[in-house]
Amino acid sequence: MSVNQWSRLKLTRSWWLFSELLGRVETWNASGEFAADVRVLDDRTALEFLTPAGFRPPVAEWALLVGDAVHNARSALDALVWDLAHSDGATPANPTRVAFPITTTAREWKNNVKSLETVPEGPLERIRLAQPWVASSDNIHGDWLNILSRLDNDDKHRGRVVAVPLEESVELHFDGLTLGDRLPEGGFFHIWESGLSGLEVAGTPFARFGFGARINGDGPVAGTATITLAPAVTVFDQVIPVGALQGEMLPRLHRLLSEVSAGGELQEAWIEPESFDPAAPPPR
Numbered sequence: 255m256s257v258n259q260w261s262r263l264k265l266t267r268s269w270w271l272f273s274e275l276l277g278r279v280e281t282w283n284a285s286g287e288f289a290a291d292v293r294v295l296d297d298r299t300a301l302e303f304l305t306p307a308g309f310r311p312p313v314a315e316w317a318l319l320v321g322d323a324v325h326n327a328r329s330a331l332d333a334l335v336w337d338l339a340h341s342d343g344a345t346p347a348n349p350t351r352v353a354f355p356i357t358t359t360a361r362e363w364k365n366n367v368k369s370l371e372t373v374p375e376g377p378l379e380r381i382r383l384a385q386p387w388v389a390s391s392d393n394i395h396g397d398w399l400n401i402l403s404r405l406d407n408d409d410k411h412r413g414r415v416v417a418v419p420l421e422e423s424v425e426l427h428f429d430g431l432t433l434g435d436r437l438p439e440g441g442f443f444h445i446w447e448s449g450l451s452g453l454e455v456a457g458t459p460f461a462r463f464g465f466g467a468r469i470n471g472d473g474p475v476a477g478t479a480t481i482t483l484a485p486a487v488t489v490f491d492q493v494i495p496v497g498a499l500q501g502e503m504l505p506r507l508h509r510l511l512s513e514v515s516a517g518g519e520l521q522e523a524w525i526e527p528e529s530f531d532p533a534a535p536p537p538r
Contacts, residue, residue: 258337261511264330265504271323272500275316279485282312287480291457292426294475299437300464301426303419303479307456316485317415320405320496327507328354328406334511335373335381344372356403358387380514398503399510404489414487416449418495419461423482431475433467441466449486449493 291304331354339346346352351369363385370378382388386400408414421443442464450460469475485496 258334258515261330261333261337264326264333265508265511268323268326268330269500269504271319271326272496272504275319275323275485275496276500278312278319279316279483283482288483290460290479290481292428292477292479294469295462298469298471300442300462301469301479302459303461303463303481305450305454305456305458305460309450309454309456310452311417311450311483313415313417313452316496320415320485320487320499323499324402324405327504328402330507330511334514335370338373338377338514339370340372341374346370346372355381355385356399357385358400360387363387377514384510384514398506401489401494401499402503402507405487414489416451416486416488416493417483418445418449418486418493419481420484424463425480426477427479428475428477431477432470433465434470436467437464439464439466445493449488450483 288306288309290306292301293304294300295302332352335354336352339349339352346369348369355363355366355370357363357366363382367373367378367382373381384399386397405414424443442462444462446460448460454460486493487496487499488494
């Protein structure tokens, strides 16, 4: 059995929604520079970035697109299980409960699969092996399934989507800043787990940057930084860029769909317009 067309269409739709969001953010970044005040910490070990006054990223708009993209990705899994449950003319006893199970314990799995009695044994076992709680070094899907489930079940996407600075885009503007002795912790760029929601009071720290060396002097040193921002989701106490949901989660889900359907070896498959054709057969 190959991945059904509806699953492939749903996954492709998810890819396009993420692309639309990233395109809108790129346009928003290009419409005006995001300049943050920067101050040196009292111990001279790092710089601290401060939220500027009047900063209002369109997070609510971004959250709507993230929610739609995530739901389409989740629906792709459910569509495959629906087909499996009706294979060879079978009729499940509780069709409204037929969905791709994402569970955290063996007991939860047993409760969920009661409604999947018509799913063939082979595909059902492959779904079980992909569950987050299965302790296996080969379980490459588990973390992403957990993240997908949490995001799809959370109806408060507005609070989960934030803006985060891209480290490679930071341009510092300082006069007379020099570095002294090296620090054992080395250089770093740390972003607060909450990201930037647009609700922060002006002057609220949102990131720190360390050069890997102590900053010379003993008085205040202030400057600014021009930063490009990217959309991200906060889930399980971590910040995940939306680009990773599109570029890492969706390919993993496509591989999982193919594995469950055909039972073949895992193959890399990027969900892109140039290479992902919903009508094409699954990778072998």
